[in-house]
Amino acid sequence: MKKIKVAQFGLGPIGIETLKLAATKPWVEIIGGIDIDPAKIGKSLADLTGLPGLAGAKVHRSLDELLAAAGKPEVIFHTSVSKIRAACDQIEPMARHGISVVSSCEELLFPALRDPAAAAHLDATCKQFGARVLGTGVNPGFVMDVLPVCLTGVCRSVQAVHVQRVVNAATRRGPLQKKIGSGLPPAEFEKLFSEGKAGHAGLKESAALIAHCLGWKIDRLTETCKAMVADHDITTPHVSVKTGQTCGLHQRGEVMVAGKIVITLDLKMYLDAPNPHDSCQIEGEPALNMTISTGVAGDSATVSAVVNAAPRILKAPPGLLLMTDIGVPSFA
Amino acid sequence: MKKIKVAQFGLGPIGIETLKLAATKPWVEIIGGIDIDPAKIGKSLADLTGLPGLAGAKVHRSLDELLAAAGKPEVIFHTSVSKIRAACDQIEPMARHGISVVSSCEELLFPALRDPAAAAHLDATCKQFGARVLGTGVNPGFVMDVLPVCLTGVCRSVQAVHVQRVVNAATRRGPLQKKIGSGLPPAEFEKLFSEGKAGHAGLKESAALIAHCLGWKIDRLTETCKAMVADHDITTPHVSVKTGQTCGLHQRGEVMVAGKIVITLDLKMYLDAPNPHDSCQIEGEPALNMTISTGVAGDSATVSAVVNAAPRILKAPPGLLLMTDIGVPSFA
Numbered sequence: 325m326k327k328i329k330v331a332q333f334g335l336g337p338i339g340i341e342t343l344k345l346a347a348t349k350p351w352v353e354i355i356g357g358i359d360i361d362p363a364k365i366g367k368s369l370a371d372l373t374g375l376p377g378l379a380g381a382k383v384h385r386s387l388d389e390l391l392a393a394a395g396k397p398e399v400i401f402h403t404s405v406s407k408i409r410a411a412c413d414q415i416e417p418m419a420r421h422g423i424s425v426v427s428s429c430e431e432l433l434f435p436a437l438r439d440p441a442a443a444a445h446l447d448a449t450c451k452q453f454g455a456r457v458l459g460t461g462v463n464p465g466f467v468m469d470v471l472p473v474c475l476t477g478v479c480r481s482v483q484a485v486h487v488q489r490v491v492n493a494a495t496r497r498g499p500l501q502k503k504i505g506s507g508l509p510p511a512e513f514e515k516l517f518s519e520g521k522a523g524h525a526g527l528k529e530s531a532a533l534i535a536h537c538l539g540w541k542i543d544r545l546t547e548t549c550k551a552m553v554a555d556h557d558i559t560t561p562h563v564s565v566k567t568g569q570t571c572g573l574h575q576r577g578e579v580m581v582a583g584k585i586v587i588t589l590d591l592k593m594y595l596d597a598p599n600p601h602d603s604c605q606i607e608g609e610p611a612l613n614m615t616i617s618t619g620v621a622g623d624s625a626t627v628s629a630v631v632n633a634a635p636r637i638l639k640a641p642p643g644l645l646l647m648t649d650i651g652v653p654s655f656a
Numbered sequence: 657m658k659k660i661k662v663a664q665f666g667l668g669p670i671g672i673e674t675l676k677l678a679a680t681k682p683w684v685e686i687i688g689g690i691d692i693d694p695a696k697i698g699k700s701l702a703d704l705t706g707l708p709g710l711a712g713a714k715v716h717r718s719l720d721e722l723l724a725a726a727g728k729p730e731v732i733f734h735t736s737v738s739k740i741r742a743a744c745d746q747i748e749p750m751a752r753h754g755i756s757v758v759s760s761c762e763e764l765l766f767p768a769l770r771d772p773a774a775a776a777h778l779d780a781t782c783k784q785f786g787a788r789v790l791g792t793g794v795n796p797g798f799v800m801d802v803l804p805v806c807l808t809g810v811c812r813s814v815q816a817v818h819v820q821r822v823v824n825a826a827t828r829r830g831p832l833q834k835k836i837g838s839g840l841p842p843a844e845f846e847k848l849f850s851e852g853k854a855g856h857a858g859l860k861e862s863a864a865l866i867a868h869c870l871g872w873k874i875d876r877l878t879e880t881c882k883a884m885v886a887d888h889d890i891t892t893p894h895v896s897v898k899t900g901q902t903c904g905l906h907q908r909g910e911v912m913v914a915g916k917i918v919i920t921l922d923l924k925m926y927l928d929a930p931n932p933h934d935s936c937q938i939e940g941e942p943a944l945n946m947t948i949s950t951g952v953a954g955d956s957a958t959v960s961a962v963v964n965a966a967p968r969i970l971k972a973p974p975g976l977l978l979m980t981d982i983g984v985p986s987f988a
Contacts, residue, residue, distance in 0.1 A: 345812050348812075462810050466809065466810050467810075470806075470809075470984055471806065471807075473984055473985075473986050474802075474803065474806050474984050474985050474986070475803075475948075476964075476985070476986055476987035477798065477802075477960075477961060477964055477965075477984070477985020477986050477987065478794050478798050478799075478952055478957035478958075478960050478961050478964075478985070479957070479960055479964075479987050480677050480680075480956055480957075480959065480960040480963075481987075482987045537984075537986045537987075538986070538987055539988070608987075609956060610952060610953040610956055610957055612948055612952065613948065613949045613950065614946060614947070614948045615946070615947055615949070616807075616944055616945065616946045617945045617947070618945065620810055620942060620944065621942040624812055624941060624942055625810035625811070625812075625942055626810075627812065628809075628810050628811055628812040629809060629810050631812075632808075632809055632810075632811075633809075639981070641973075647984065648983055648984040648986060649971070649983050649984075650983065651980055651981050651982065651983075652802055652805055652806050652809070652869075652979065652980040652981075652984055652985070653805075653806050653808070653809020653810070653984070654805050654806070654808055654809050654869045654870070654980060655808035655809065655811050655813075655814045655869075655870055655940075656871070
């Protein structure tokens with residue numbers, strides 16, 4: 325089996341988990357990592373992951389230093405930012421070296437939504453230098469976009485797509501419990517959301533990807549977010565929430581086409597949420613009603629989606645890719 | 657919008673439905689049909705479909721006559737046979753003209769299973785002449801293979817894949833009600849199945865496609881089929897079944913890898929089946945449990961899968977393609 329040389333950009337919790345999963349794959353050879361944190365630069369990936377097999381791979385302060393010290397990876401796993409512009413700035417130099425990138429950047433799921441110029445530029449760079457770049461994850465990247473799109477493949481007509489995701493955030497990592505506002509006064513959380521400083525990133529991208537695949541021209545794409553308010557005191561290993569404080573969010577995206585709401589994405593992510601699940605209804609012929617009971621767990625699934633995508637993007641033609649344009653998602 | 661020139665090979669019930677659906681698509685231009693039935697040759701597709709817009713397109717007795725009379729289609733919808741060898745014989749000349757083909761042939765879903773030599777030959781022809789060939793449908797082609805594979809895309813490990821499909825055959829077309837043995841003595845149906853003359857085609861292909869995508873080397877692939885026995889008299893517009901006679905089938909495929917059963921596909925298709933549904937459990941991390949309540953209706957969905965695949969295969973590189981190698985299924 326020919327191995328894929330891999331490096332990791334961003335060594336936060338998701339980056340470390342990505343590395344640990346990648347290290348289990350017989351088709352992966354990990355050659356190094358990149359992070360700007362002075363406390364990590366120069367350390368071995370074995371120290372950061374606890375995996376002795378990675379003792380020979382080090383953390384570098386930049387792509388150039390990685391290339392000079394460890395050679396060129398075929399794929400970089402990029403898990404550092406949520407915003408399209410920051411992601412493009414970091415990924416552009418990788419693409420110019422012909423290195424392909426799988427990123428957890430939420431806005432990269434459908435990059436043309438917020439920054440069509442940056443997306444077109446990165447796409448052109450990829451094509452010029454033979455690189456593939458893909459944004460993916462579990463959400464965005466799967467349960468609220470790719471999976472609903474996949475269901476429409478057996479439909480002769482589609483009038484509307486409705487998706488619901490309910491996540492019990494008490495089972496998730498600390499940063500996520502904070503990102504959903506845990507412990508804040510509800511008005512303060514909603515203000516942070518309106519300033520783009522809290523909430524789930526990528527819901528609009530999910531909606532835009534569905535519309536794109538169905539050939540629907542979006543007239544209006546809206547997003548709202550309300551605080552979920554704790555009706556009891558909640559303590560997790562990461563946060564402590566009193567009754568009446570924010571314990572999570574209820575975020576909703578809607579797409580209007582020709583005067584009708586045709587896509588609704590409804591996300592509830594809060595501490596102690598009962599009955600977590602992912603579900604999707606396709607209004608069409610045939611009508612479809614799908615449910616994944618207990619839902620798809622977030623952090624582990626995101627890391628899996630990122631790692632599993634590596635062999636698939638290498639089979640695709642160079643470019644800034646969409647999840648729906650490459651092969652069907654699959655364990656790899 | 658650039659239209660795709662399309663022709664239809666096989667003008668049985670599924671072929672007619674394929675044409676009728678294709679005719680609703682703004683991206684399709686139907687240029688003709690091919691069938692060996694003397695009663696259909698020379699007729700207009702308007703006569704066969706009831707769609708006046710198809711008055712200019714005729715039924716031809718062969719590919720050569722279609723090409724001479726109507727020019728070259730970019731895509732042929734092929735809905736005539738279930739067996740790989742017969743399909744390859746019919747499709748090979750199309751591929752030699754650089755015409756791409758979407759086929760409902762069940763064994764074409766994973767052609768290397770039963771006839772790797774024919775599959776390799778057709779693949780080489782496709783690559784030489786720039787054609788794409790794909791086998792698809794709802795089952796095989798979606799609910800018992802592509803959709804389960806898609807779910808594994810967010811898994812960090814997969815130990816086993818289990819799929820169940822229950823179809824109320826009373827709601828399906830007449831030929832299907834006969835194919836599942838309706839009205840036969842159970843022993844006679846089971847004998848017909850063992851001779852390859854009855855039952856659901858493609859279950860082994862579904863299992864093989866899942867194993868292929870997961871990188872599992874199959875040690876043993878088995879298929880069993882038992883008659884479902886009517887516990888009451890059943891009359892449909894197509895068949896009449898007495899208590900004690902066959903009213904459908906219970907077909908099951910199993911894949912063994914390294915001494916363990918790792919894929920089970922369980923299909924019950926019978927008259928008056930209660931609680932029709934499609935469901936899938938991924939044993940892995942995360943474990944996933946998906947259900948489509950009421951299930952994906954067969955005939956309409958198969959036709960939809962075939963037509964929806966046309967734009968997707970044209971974006972893929974030439975070759976004999978797998979559903980999982982091209983873009984994610986999507987309404988088109």
